[in-house]
Amino acid sequence: MHMLITPMRCKGVALTALERRQYAAIKGDVSVVAQTREELGRSSNVATVISGWPKEPSPLPCLLDATLSGMATTGFVLSGIEYVDGCAYAQSWWCRQG
8 A cells, every 4th residue: 555654753762743744754555464573483464665666675664563553534553563773662653645
C-alpha cells in the first residue's frame, strides 16, 4: 500500500508534535507479513517499507511485532519494535495517503 510514512520515535524516544510535523515523510510501499525473525527467535508480523528499486535498502528499519494501534479515515499507526545497531527500540509509524 503506497503511503507517506512518518516515524513517531527516535531510538525509542517519542518525537514532539512539532518534530513530527517537520519530519520529511517517506513515500513508500508498506507491507506487513508474518516471518520468522532471528532477532526474536520466533515468528513475528514484520512491517517493511519499499521506496525505490527492489534491491535498494529500505529507508526505515523493519518494524517487528507490528500491530495496528490506531486507524481513521485519513491513515493509520503501526507500532512495534525496530532494531538499530543491535539495540531494540519501540517505534510507531504514522501512515497516511499521499
